[in-house]
Amino acid sequence: MPGLEIHGLTVRFDGAAAVDAVDLDVPAGSVTAVLGPSGSGKSTLLRAVAGLEPPAAGSIRYDGRDLASTPTHRRGFALMFQDGQLFPHQTVGRNVGYALRLRRPAWRRGARPEEGRRVDELLELVGLAGYRDRMPGTLSGGERQRVALARSLAVEPRMLLLDEPLSALDRDLRERLAAELHDILRRAGTTTLLVTHDQEEAFAIADRMAVLRSGRLVQAGSVTDVWRQPADAWTARFLGYATVIDGAGAAALRALVDPAATWTQLALRRSAIRLDPGGPLRARVLSARVTPEQLRLELEVDGVGRLPAVAEPGLVVTVGETVRARVVPDRLAALPQGR
Amino acid sequence: MTVRARLAVAALAATPVIVLAVFFVYPVAGMVGRGLYPDGSLDLGGVLSVLGRPRVHRVLWFTVWSAGLATALAVVLGVPAAFVLHRLRFPGVGVVRTLVVLPFVLPTVVVGVAFRHLIAPSGPLGALHLDGTAAAIVAALVFFNVSVVVRTVGAFWEGLDPRAEEAAATLGASPLRVFATVTLPGLLPGIASAASVVFLFCSTAFGVVLTMGGLRYANVETEIYLLTTQELDLRAAAALSILQLVVIVILLGLSARTRRAPAPGRAAAIARRPRRRDTALLLWTAAVVVFLLTPLASLVLASVHTDDGWGLGHYRALQTTGQGNALLVPVTEALWTSLRIAAGAAALALVLGCLVSYLVSRRWRTRMGRRLSRVFDGAFMLPLGVSAVTLGFGFLITLDHPPVDLRTSPLLIPIAQAMVALPLVVRTVAPVLESVDERQREAAASLGAGPLRVLLAVDLPVALPALVAATGFAFAVSLGEFGATSFLARDDHPTLPVVIFRLISHPGEANFAMAMAASVVLAGATSVVMLLVERLRVGSVGAF
Numbered sequence: 001m002p003g004l005e006i007h008g009l010t011v012r013f014d015g016a017a018a019v020d021a022v023d024l025d026v027p028a029g030s031v032t033a034v035l036g037p038s039g040s041g042k043s044t045l046l047r048a049v050a051g052l053e054p055p056a057a058g059s060i061r062y063d064g065r066d067l068a069s070t071p072t073h074r075r076g077f078a079l080m081f082q083d084g085q086l087f088p089h090q091t092v093g094r095n096v097g098y099a100l101r102l103r104r105p106a107w108r109r110g111a112r113p114e115e116g117r118r119v120d121e122l123l124e125l126v127g128l129a130g131y132r133d134r135m136p137g138t139l140s141g142g143e144r145q146r147v148a149l150a151r152s153l154a155v156e157p158r159m160l161l162l163d164e165p166l167s168a169l170d171r172d173l174r175e176r177l178a179a180e181l182h183d184i185l186r187r188a189g190t191t192t193l194l195v196t197h198d199q200e201e202a203f204a205i206a207d208r209m210a211v212l213r214s215g216r217l218v219q220a221g222s223v224t225d226v227w228r229q230p231a232d233a234w235t236a237r238f239l240g241y242a243t244v245i246d247g248a249g250a251a252a253l254r255a256l257v258d259p260a261a262t263w264t265q266l267a268l269r270r271s272a273i274r275l276d277p278g279g280p281l282r283a284r285v286l287s288a289r290v291t292p293e294q295l296r297l298e299l300e301v302d303g304v305g306r307l308p309a310v311a312e313p314g315l316v317v318t319v320g321e322t323v324r325a326r327v328v329p330d331r332l333a334a335l336p337q338g339r
Numbered sequence: 340m341t342v343r344a345r346l347a348v349a350a351l352a353a354t355p356v357i358v359l360a361v362f363f364v365y366p367v368a369g370m371v372g373r374g375l376y377p378d379g380s381l382d383l384g385g386v387l388s389v390l391g392r393p394r395v396h397r398v399l400w401f402t403v404w405s406a407g408l409a410t411a412l413a414v415v416l417g418v419p420a421a422f423v424l425h426r427l428r429f430p431g432v433g434v435v436r437t438l439v440v441l442p443f444v445l446p447t448v449v450v451g452v453a454f455r456h457l458i459a460p461s462g463p464l465g466a467l468h469l470d471g472t473a474a475a476i477v478a479a480l481v482f483f484n485v486s487v488v489v490r491t492v493g494a495f496w497e498g499l500d501p502r503a504e505e506a507a508a509t510l511g512a513s514p515l516r517v518f519a520t521v522t523l524p525g526l527l528p529g530i531a532s533a534a535s536v537v538f539l540f541c542s543t544a545f546g547v548v549l550t551m552g553g554l555r556y557a558n559v560e561t562e563i564y565l566l567t568t569q570e571l572d573l574r575a576a577a578a579l580s581i582l583q584l585v586v587i588v589i590l591l592g593l594s595a596r597t598r599r600a601p602a603p604g605r606a607a608a609i610a611r612r613p614r615r616r617d618t619a620l621l622l623w624t625a626a627v628v629v630f631l632l633t634p635l636a637s638l639v640l641a642s643v644h645t646d647d648g649w650g651l652g653h654y655r656a657l658q659t660t661g662q663g664n665a666l667l668v669p670v671t672e673a674l675w676t677s678l679r680i681a682a683g684a685a686a687l688a689l690v691l692g693c694l695v696s697y698l699v700s701r702r703w704r705t706r707m708g709r710r711l712s713r714v715f716d717g718a719f720m721l722p723l724g725v726s727a728v729t730l731g732f733g734f735l736i737t738l739d740h741p742p743v744d745l746r747t748s749p750l751l752i753p754i755a756q757a758m759v760a761l762p763l764v765v766r767t768v769a770p771v772l773e774s775v776d777e778r779q780r781e782a783a784a785s786l787g788a789g790p791l792r793v794l795l796a797v798d799l800p801v802a803l804p805a806l807v808a809a810t811g812f813a814f815a816v817s818l819g820e821f822g823a824t825s826f827l828a829r830d831d832h833p834t835l836p837v838v839i840f841r842l843i844s845h846p847g848e849a850n851f852a853m854a855m856a857a858s859v860v861l862a863g864a865t866s867v868v869m870l871l872v873e874r875l876r877v878g879s880v881g882a883f
Contacts, residue, residue, distance in 0.1 A: 047505075050505070050508075050509050051508075052505050052508070052509075054614075071508075071514075072505070072508040072509055073508045073509070073510075073511050073512055073513050073514070073516075073517075074511075075509070076511070077509055078509050078510055079505065079506060079509035080506070081502050081505075081506060085500065085502045085503045085505075085506040087503060087507070087520075087521055087524075089524045089525070098507070098510055098512075098520070099510040099511050099512075102510070102511050102512050102516060103511075148506075151510065152509075152510070154510075155510050155511055161509065
């Protein structure tokens with residue numbers, strides 16, 4: 001199923017390329033996240049797909065049809081902004097029903113009963129039943145985002161475009177809403193392209209992921225593939241790997257986890273090194289900090305160098321003490337360079 | 340608020356309040372009182388009977404329909420231009436923006452002269468037979484006020500988050516639908532505010548109607564002038580003044596209600612490059628610019644066209660007193676008088692305007708404070724709409740004897756002009772001060788800065804461009820002020836607009852040619868000032 005196909009897309013602002021020759025596919029029915037730091041061009045990419053930025057080069061196709069001459073309002077891609085962008089002078093119900101009203105002829109005044117039912121259904125779907133007559137100004141940030149989502153879904157869009165849908169919310173709400181968004185999108189079966197700088201958000205909502213850096217696509221694939229096999233050191237760090245090592249240190253760890261392999265660069269998550277009295281690594285403790293979940297350590301590992309590590313929170317460790325540790329193989333990723 | 344702070348506020352407010360009372364309320368009340376108490380006793384019946392006269396009905400009807408039509412046309416012409424000049428980015432957009440704002444500061448007599456030349460039977464558009472018609476008056480009113488619409492609506496448009504429109508487009512709304520359902524509701528307060536101010540200006544227009552209306556057309560403002568100076572019917576003049584005052588207070592109230600501070604934390608709109616579908620709007624804007632430039636261009640051309648070909652003969656004549664000694668002093672001397680007076684008026688308007696702006700831009704904590712601040716704001720907007728003629732005539736009859744005798748004072752005209760320019764200064768400076776985040780002041784205070792230090796460190800740097808711009812704006816407006824000045828200027832010390840009016844009222848081709856040359860000089864002076872002001876890029880100049 002083809003869905004969205006982006007080929008060689010370039011968008012320039014005053015000569016500088018914000019999006020640089022990007023190739024990306026969003027298969028129909030999938031939820032794809034474009035992950036990148038601020039300024040990486042991810043929002044521009046999204047706006048180009050929506051038809052809000054004219055591309056300098058490349059093509060955007062949907063179901064095999066080129067969209068170059070299709071204006072925004074005929075693309076059938078509903079874009080949801082970071083802050084929702086509800087129309088402030090309309091009630092929640094009218095906001096959600098906006099697209100429905102667009103479909104009826106301009107001379108027909110007064111809402112049809114089926115429009116009202118559809119609005120209620122959508123509000124129910126996003127968990128805001130009974131909010132129909134509220135004004136956007138009286139809603140919390142999370143509620144506003146959910147109304148914006150309902151408004152976007154009302155179009156029954158061919159594709160949903162989400163621009164940092166949860167970034168404006170506080171952490172607690174973000175986590176809860178990410179899970180809800182995941183369910184709602186699957187239930188509605190809508191093809192979705194979302195951009196975010198927050199890898200947790202991407203993991204929570206998407207099933208496919210693309211990493212963008214300075215306007216260029218670094219890596220794309222399923223969320224687990226990208227997460228397990230980052231393309232390079234920069235991507236690994238951006239995806240939350242705590243450190244990347246190479247040279248003798250990498251060789252020493254390689255000998256422990258996979259002696260047959262040939263890679264020379266390794267990305268480690270914080271939990272890749274774990275204190276273990278029977279472990280093969282010998283290290284000196286440089287610092288230790290207690291968090292609710294675990295004990296976070298900084299170690300000087302013999303033959304490897306400085307590495308972050310974790311231990312059970314109850315363990316008592318003093319700085320300067322010599323400890324033993326082991327490697328947790330599924331918490332690290334070999335980088336393709338020299339693999 | 341501590342007692343000391345209360346006293347400080349009261350002291351700050353006292354100066355502008357006293358000035359407003361003595362130099363605005365007192366003269367206007369004096370003029371109105373003259374009509375209400377013709378023989379020392381209240382004569383309301385007489386005043387009411389004035390409103391029943393058929394001629395007054397004609398005048399009122401003309402005032403309403405000419406102002407209403409001009410307002411509608413200014414909005415229709417101005418709103419698309421506001422979009423093009425404030426939301427699109429193309430080479431020369433800055434120059435065009437400046438060109439569009441110019442007419443607003445052009446002296447009314449200059450516009451009168453330019454339009455009369457353009458549509459005179461022998462003029463470039465003589466074939467249209469517009470000379471002396473109401474259509475010509477409406478066109479001149481539109482000419483003046485398009486810039487108010489462009490400025491005010493443009494500022495609103497810049498403040499609208501384009502993403503709401505983009506969201507609507509991605510929901511399937513066509514560009515027209517986006518405009519009708521998202522953009523227009525957002526712009527309405529701006530359009531309403533602009534329209535009410537434009538209607539105010541059009542219904543109190545004086546110079547244009549006087550120079551172009553001749554004997555056939557009079558609005559309330561020129562009628563008050565005729566009643567006081569020609570027919571000496573003060574009772575009728577006072578009746579019209581009172582009516583005008585009531586209507587203006589209502590209009591200003593409506594305008595203040597629709598004028599909303601832009602929402603804080605809004606995303607600044609990014610101007611984009613024109614696309615193919617903007618073609619119609621670009622052409623529309625080009626047509627507006629042509630409409631605004633034609634009278635001026637033809638005025639400039641005519642002023643350098645003498646009987647023996649092109650030349651500066653009419654300008655050299657400015658050193659004389661005109662054909663048949665139409666004037667008592669040469670035009671050049673009047674120019675110096677104008678510049679001196681305008682400088683004084685601008686300085687005065689700046690000082691008063693700063694005090695008023697400071698007080699109305701504070702965030703008052705008590706409901707009483709907020710209410711007082713609003714009343715204060717409204718009171719200083721009044722001179723914007725009150726007939727300059729009423730003000731000028733009021734000055735003449737109240738300030739010529741004790742307790743305030745300024746008959747021979749050189750300050751008389753600067754004070755009158757400062758009262759006219761004051762609302763413009765306040766509307767330029769106050770929004771800028773209001774835009775300062777209160778937390779910046781709080782941060783400065785918490786770091787140990789006293790109130791004066793906070794003002795210098797936080798407010799002044801932000802407000803400085805606005806202060807300079809407001810001074811220039813006040814100077815330009817004073818330079819062209821005609822309504823009040825025409826009463827107060829003495830024949831041996833006239834200002835340039837007064838001289839121009841004298842020249843066109845006197846017979847003789849040479850006098851009209853001199854009036855055109857003098858108009859170009861005056862327009863040039865105000866334009867230079869406004870060009871400099873524009874370079875400061877203060878958005879609130881000329882926006883209401």
